[in-house]
Amino acid sequence: MSLDQYLSKSSILLGLEAETSSDVICQLGETLFNAGLVKDSYVEAVINREKTLPTGLPLDGEINVAIPHTDIEHVKKSAVAMATLAKPVTFQNMVVPDESINVHIVFLLALDEPHAQIEMLQEVAGVVQNTDLLELLMTATDPKEVLAAFAKSETDPKSN
């Protein structure tokens, strides 16, 4: 199962204009809410969680990623919303919360069940580790390109 099955055209925001991490989470969260996938408590819960348990992931190259999410009680159906940012937005480092990092791509995760999500999460981790794919996402101008890229690059569980 690849990420394109959890994403939809309406939940892919490319070249998003945002000033803060809360702004990004709000705009992405709205796409999930409008699609009936999350409750109205979701966005605030994600924003609050990000403050104490940040999700910024510093990567090897020039593109950094964040994977904000929250508890399952705010989610109706598992899904992912994604944004490439017009300019880098500050998120805090997940493993060193005092450290700020410039994030370029955000995957907002809506998880409705702890362990059923393993494949979706492994896909996200796979994408995060694929620098070429991240670079491609940054240049995409149409959600269809993004969906096609994910469908093509489905992580092969055996290739590890």
Added chain:
Amino acid sequence: MIGKKRILVACGTAIATSTVVAKAIEEALEKRGIQATIRQCKASEVPSLAQDADLIVTTTPVATDHGKPVIQTLAFLTGIGKEAVIEQIIEKLKS
């Protein structure tokens, strides 16, 4: 060796990153023929669960005053330094 080693995998909410990390550790150890019991928990639960673990692996800062070894890393999510962390885990499990 006195039975299976126990690894406690912690993250913020115990549903997202710890799931990926737990699975990655499980697969890495399996490949090397090492058995361990892996349990996921929230960072806030570490103080109460640490006594039943031999090693704690976490993606977010956790309490360290329980006397158990703690490895704080994003390696299983970002792939950066993953092999080195796996070696670290194996070393801690052997001691």
